[in-house]
Amino acid sequence: MSQSRSTVDRLMADASGRRPRADARRNVERLVEAARIAVAEVGVGVSAHEIARRAGVGVGTFYRRIPSLDALLELVLVEILDEIGELADRAAQDRDPWHGFCAFAASYVRLRAESCGISEALGGACATGLAERLERLREHFRCLVERAQAAGAMRTDLAWQDVPFLLAAAATGGSTVGLRAGDQQWERNLRVILDGLRHAPSGQLPGAAPA
Incomplete structure (x- = not known):
């Protein structure tokens, strides 16, 4: 490839x-x-x-x-983050902002769910070598969220910074409270989160937006 x-x-x-x-x-x-x-x-x-x-x-x-091992791991993670960036670029070109955002969200959550390493990197591991890519990814999130909000497709009471946390929550672990996740668990989680992003707010969100 x-x-x-x-x-x-x-x-x-x-x-x-x-x-x-x-x-x-x-x-x-x-x-x-x-x-x-x-x-x-x-x-x-x-x-x-x-x-x-x-x-x-x-x-x-x-x-x-x-x-070195660190050099190899950094290069592997950089290329995966670059692939995520390419997905975000394609999503931003979609004529339907909500459709583009959902397509990106599905690819992003799938990658987080299937790759321990990229989930760790997005959580801060190897942050020094990946700082530039993570900054670009934050900009991609901002662009996609604000584009969907401007089109009236996403609720506007949340900050774009909330969205990476919500998508990270969709990529759940394999078990919790003695229950085993289904084979499409992350997709089920994501569907509920996307529905929540579209629906009108039922009340003011608590606390401040992520920094």
Whole structure:
């Protein structure tokens, strides 16, 4: 996929300008793909040994081909956040602001529900290296929410800053109070939240908007 190739190219960059060997590139491609899957399943606490094992290479190969574990994880998270940004750009171009917002919300919550790592990153893990992307994502949220509100499609008594918290709440864990989530639980949660975003307020919201 193009996003993975972009990450591979950045990892394979050689100041000498020499073309990397084919086997070296294959190993980096396998490590990047393994890192994406491991970040989704395990989270940002995944180890270099685990990524190497999933890629089918030795940990020595990992450290010969990858500058550091932190560098690899940051690049993987950056490309995923860039993908979210592209989804937001497409949503902002939808002629129907509410339809565009809902499409983005569904993709965003699905990603949070399916990837431990991106959920952790959006919650503040690796924040230093991802600060620029998170700032862009906040701007995307502001744009999409204010666009839907201006069209009369979303209640106006909430701030755009409320919406990321509401969508994060839709990406629930697998169990609570001894109950197991259904296989479409996040979609059910999101439907209720979207209905709440559209409906007229029943009273003033308590407290201040998130900062």
